[in-house]
Amino acid sequence: MRLSLLHRIGGYKLASYRFDSLPVRGHQVLLTLGIVLGLGGTMPRIVQAQPIHPPHAQSLPQIAPQIITQQAIAQQTNQELSPAMEDRLNELLDQGRDLVQAGRVTEAISLYQEAAQLDPSNARIYSAIGFLETRQNNFDAAVEAYQQAIRLESNNPDFYYALGFSKASLGDYRGAAEAYRRTTQLRRNDVEAYLGLGVVLSRLGDYEGAITAYQQVLTTNPNNGQLYESIGAAYLQEARYPEALRALERAEQLAPRSSTVQLNLGIARLNLGDMVGGMNALKRAAELEPRNGVIHLQIGDVYKAQGNYEQARLQYEKAVAVQPNLREAHTELGQLYLDQQDYLRAIVSYRKMIDLNPEDPEAHFLLGVALQGRERDREARQSYEQARELYRQQSNAEGVRKAEEAIDQVD
16 A cells, blocks of 8 residues: 655745744744745746645743842842841742752742742742743743732833743743733833744734734844844745745844754745755755754755655654654655655654654554555554544544555455
């Protein structure tokens, strides 16, 4: 049984930042993009199709580390505390600082919470708790802490900024946008706040709003390459490739060694029909960041769209070599191996996909195809049966039918 690749060939996808490596203060929008396919000596043609896998959205700028010291928090210490309570408060703050420096964040949070009970009107203590909770990825607790800090000090832009980051990390993009907007009202030229606002608006599908947010601070920050890159990325998401190219070329001038700028440049040029320029940009991105599997994945997608399956396979293999958990690359490898009837390698790829997502019925189904190709019918049947059960759980009638037909063929 051989599966066609034709329906899987799709547009080039937007580059991304990792969500957890955001620029410190100081792969999800599905697109349908055109692909230029070179067909021997004929003129290239544009093919409209669904993408192989969706691109990742850009990431948020991080919140800044708070200066968690007795001196910083003491600026708001309640003057009505008794000498004994003030001494205890200072002791808790100093101990908490030492624990943070030692990496014992959970224990530090407990001490700051005790400090907040002693001095419940001190917004900076709650802000410190919020920051440490984000360090632990406890974003619900961080939101609660920052909201308490805002109740006590409602005009502090840092608190709103951190609240926006925490809400965005929870997927509450509307709430995050509101917090970022409030930050920009309190601090008009806050580049990171506008970047954060643009990112969450993009995640809400409001790309025009995102571009407007970035442009708000562009006039006062004309040499900020990240702003131009963000504008270019938003234009890419709207399939406005000429505008994207102009913004990204300016970003390249300002940040010539940025791999994500090169990757997005490649996407823009490819979609404008510049195959040579697009591939050169993608290869440059790989040179700048050779251990970024997503870049190799993108290059592999281009080769596959051109029908150069051998080069595509090599790029996908590089992708999983540097990022073993990059599921999309395993998906592409498995499909290529199936089409080449290299069933043993396909089995390895699909088993890895199942390890990464055991509830994926398609991975179980395709594992069955690969096993059947090796004449391991009993194992193939088990995989088909598992796929059928998962399709049923997902109310996928077409998947159930496909799995039952495959089971009948094994029988």
